[in-house]
Amino acid sequence: MMLLRRTRVVPAVTALASALVASLAAPPTTAAPATAAPVTADRLTSTAGEMAVGADWVIVHGSDAVERTAADHLAGQLADHLGAPAPLEVREAGSTLSATAWLRRENLGSAAGVIVVGTVADHPLAGIAHRRDPFDLPGDSPEAYHLDARTDGTTDVLYVVGASPKGAMNGVFRLEQHIEREASLDVAALNEAAEPAFVNRVGGHRFTQSPPPDWTDDQQGRYYAENYINVVWGEKHGAPLPADVREKWGLKLAYEVPLPGVGAAWFDDPANESSTCVRGDGTRTIDPFTPRGAQAYADVFAAALAQHDDIVILETLFGDYSHIPTPNSIRAGTDGETCDIQKSDVAVEIMRIMKDVIGDRDVTPMAWMWHLYPAGGDAATMARLRDLGVGILYNEDGNGDNWVTRRTNFSDVAIDTVDETGVTTWGPDYASLVSAGGSCESVKPVIGLPVPHAAASKLHALAEIGVRNFYLWWGGVEGWTYSANLSVIREMIWDPGLFDPTDTTPFDAAHPEPLLNRVATTDFGADRAPDVLRYWSLVDRALVDPSYATGDPAGLRVYSWYQRLAIYLNPAVLGGGAALRPITPDGLKSNPFTQYRPWGTDPDTIANFTQVAAELARANQIGAQLDDGTSARFAQMRHWTELYTHVFTSRLHFLQGLRVADQYTDVDDPAFRVALEPIAAAEIDTIEAMETALASMPPNATFFDGTRVVVQGAGDREKDLDLLAAKRLATQAWLDGEVNLAAGRPVNASSAPDQTRQPALAVDRDWTTEWRSAPSSGQWISVGLGEVMPVDLVLVRWNPNQTALSYQVQVADSASGPWTTVATITEPTGRDDAIPLPAGTTARQVRIVGGQPAANNLTIRELEVYGP
Structure with missing residues (x-):
């Protein structure tokens, strides 16, 4: 089995999470981002007597595979917009008919119009039209396109012509986005030529x-x-x-x-x-x-x-x-x-x-x-x-x-x-x-x-x-x-040039910056655009407002990406990653964090982080009010912004905790507890919010794994939830006044060949020391609690390079046994495992028995046992 998380904190799937899951599961159906709702027929308008694309049009593409892909995509998109039961008909040019014969009424059959997709070199219809009235295709830009609505005799023709097949594909997507933006299939006035500003x-x-x-x-x-x-x-x-x-x-x-x-x-x-x-x-x-x-x-x-x-x-x-x-x-x-x-x-x-x-x-x-x-x-x-x-x-x-x-x-x-x-x-x-x-x-x-x-x-x-x-x-x-x-x-x-960088109030819905307004209106509709602009303004204020400038005493004192988040999240840095440390005296004082510490515990830094966290929280609060549940796009924006907020806020709690920890040398000082408790309690709320967000993500999502290679295993999300649970349970146990019953107690082990890694180092409350076993399966370590007492939680902090592929937690009520297995862990996190024990469990001794080591040895940095 995988590690268990206490029932009261198993994340619920919120409406936001449900929308996210639905949008992630659904394949995209439009040329806009993948979760966009298609432009439905009742949103489209046309002017009688003009050139309105309909389900009875035919798409004729050139011989290149890219042109064929573009034509097929356009056929499906137009069918979605029209509410048609099947894609529009797609043909390849130049098969059995001459170029001019394509547009004869007897060869068009019931087709009311033609969309030409291709280049003047490989599409005969485009070539003829180009000779009559040249398309605007810059010779030095192979990705240029020209959209041009023309009438050839009695036949309406929309030319989607590229300087290359890729240019023709660009033209198709520009056409689709034009239809979505204008909410109209009337293309009579369409005459648009462009080349990309970037190669x-x-x-x-x-x-x-x-x-x-x-x-x-x-x-x-x-x-x-x-x-x-x-x-x-x-x-x-x-x-x-x-x-x-x-x-x-x-x-x-x-x-x-x-x-x-x-x-x-x-x-x-x-x-x-x-x-x-x-x-x-x-x-x-x-x-x-x-x-x-x-x-x-x-x-x-x-x-x-x-x-x-x-x-x-x-x-x-x-x-x-x-x-x-x-x-x-x-x-x-x-x-x-x-x-x-x-x-x-x-x-x-x-x-x-x-x-x-x-x-x-x-x-x-x-x-x-x-x-x-x-x-x-x-x-x-x-x-x-x-x-x-x-x-x-x-x-x-x-x-x-x-x-x-x-x-x-x-x-x-x-x-x-x-x-x-x-x-x-x-x-x-x-x-x-x-x-x-x-x-x-x-x-x-x-x-x-x-x-x-x-x-x-x-x-x-x-x-x-x-x-x-x-x-x-x-x-x-x-x-x-x-x-x-x-x-x-x-x-x-x-x-x-669509963007106006001089606009000082770009998110003002009454007078928005033109490009931002265009995107908000196209992607969310005119009715929702003002709300979207307001949400963007709040996130922008929190993250990139100019007042948050390096060196500005009132601004955000963040000098690098490492200081902002990476050192916090990356498990390979600073002895395990600050994100996995519980907000407890042991968690903050063990294996001291030295890199960026003076910067991170500076009062101005903490004040600035507090300001940013508050601004992000405000954006999330208003975003939740603006999100009416009808837009997968809005739900996704909220999801990632809220997730970033939780991680950022957790980083703030860590920095606040470090600053408190710097004021005390004795981890058991009562004043240390008084100062740290409100920070730890706030972190519990943040961890639970992260768990809820992560639970709504796909099973291969991960916070902590794969800093060089993106991990794609189906269990990555579950491992990360277990890591978060370990942090939460350790922090909660400390808040509840539970004591680490294993700290400083007598220890035995099956082996300890390395004199610098003896069993006692696994219960010394110092996460820089560790016990290491001999290189074989079945190795164990046990701790004596002195008397029989109730126990409800075991925490095993592994050296990530030398963990067990599986292991058991065993208890005994006497010094000589017998041993009872109370938990079998078959999918450990490989870092910090929190194992809630069955209700009513008592023990005088607690033992960890390893199966096959993941590497050569088992190495435990700290074994912790808690009781109610």
Whole structure:
């Protein structure tokens, strides 16, 4: 069995949760985000005598597979809008009839009109029409489209023509969105030509949350395409969609190659020793200035190109989880000789090798500038890369990480390095890495936060200086949820001028900023738009209002994403992650948190966090009043914002607790309890709110797992609920005055071969120490309580690297036994397990008996036993 959670706190599924589950389960039916309700027939209007598309129209597409996909999609969408029982008829052009014969009444049969989907090169009808009256298709923009309603004799024809098949698909989605926005199928006045303002629009969807189990690759491919994200990105994860799905929806691939890119066998080869540079932490890297090192990089890049034939960007990262030599790296096989090469020189040489390998392929070599350069040295390195003729991927604020809490987060290097005409000097392949409502996979709840004004501000700033490419970090294209930010981006890709950055009251429903009003009206309807704008304004005020500026005493003193949430949630950081620590004296004083501690416990920081938490809570309260339960989109916005609020508030409680803990040395000081109790009680409410939210999510959702690889196991949600339960139960036990009966008591164990990890260390109230068993199954540890007493809860705090795959909790009422099994844990969390015991359980001894270890040994940091 899995770990049990006490019945009183099993989360109830609220109306909001029900709406979320329903929307996650339902496949999308429109070109708008996946959970949108279709435009129904009674919402559509037409003018008699004009050109109104009806169920008796036929769609004729060109020969390309992308055009066929677009035509089929349009046929289904129009049928939904019309309330028709089946999709419109779809034909392929150029089969048995000549081009002109297609429009003859005898060949149209009962069709009242024709929609042409294709290019002038491969669609005969488009070609003839183009010769008569040329379509507006810029020759240097393959993704341009032209929507043009014409009458050929007695036949109404709507041309959806692209400069390429992908352009034709773009035109189809623009047509569908036009119909939704105007709530009309009258296309008589339609004459719209556009080309995208950005060439490469790169996004991903497997960064922060796994897709729901019933969400298909094809659904996700369509979602990319209908939102005009034309390049899919699999940072850390490889290609995020299969090749056939990418081909079907006209998507290309940005493929990342982390360095060094070779395995241990390469480094273990003696011939490569002199090309190996060992960094201070022992990481082995490759010197690109040696012949064998250069060849290794060339082989890695060639292998990547060989894997996929639709790569348009081949990128590598210089920092974080990708490793290159540093000046102080030691050359392998020497007596401490340094490699003595600068990171910037290494990066430029590696990119030269990549460029040579790419050759004449239509692929952009891209260098991701992430912790590559010393402070102030980024511009010089970027200039060298630009002059080499390679692309540059640059974070909004260089090495800065404060993504969610900035309306514009661009550094001077990113946005102000322009020529005399105001155009960026970083070249046509410069790409800006921007965040729009999302955050890193270490902050898993953060997707789709409704901050559309921030998204619009960032894209407008890039368009103003002629930046032609952007990446959405972290992903930002989660098709299974609604994103106001992506709705804004979808419009600005075609016309950045729709957004007015000078509007000082953009959310005022009486005089809204034009783009925000357009999105709110299109996605929620004119009646709901004022409520949506009000909700957006509240979230915006809480998260990205300009008063929350670094250095402003009245503003939010958050300098980086790490300080904001990641250190708190990431279980790999700070000895287990603050999010899993109970708000108890032991939880706050054990394994002290040192990184960012002075910042986090500063009174101004806590005051600012308190302000943000209050603003978010107000947004949630009013959002609940505005949500009438009829809009899945609104429910999803509320869900993710409320989830973010709970996590943020829990972080606030942790910082408040740390500040209290700093004032006391004795964990049993009564004054410590008095000061900490209100914080702990507030945290109980927050944990229960997180449990309710998480329980409404798909079974593969996760807060705490998978900081490098998004976990997709069906039990991830249950493990996270168990982790939250462990924190809640430990905090509640302390609040209720229950005492850890095992603390400092005599202990026995089946084995303890490591003299530094003896059994007594598992009950010393210090989570930095631990007991470790011998490497075999059936190992056990027992604690004597001194006398028979009631017990109702056991907490086992494992070393996450050495847990049991399963284990039993046993009790005995005498010093010699017999032992009775009171709980069998078959699916432990692998970190902190809370095991409520059956009512009426008594014990003089409590024992943990492990099954097969997950690794070589069982290692328990703390064994806690509580009684009522």
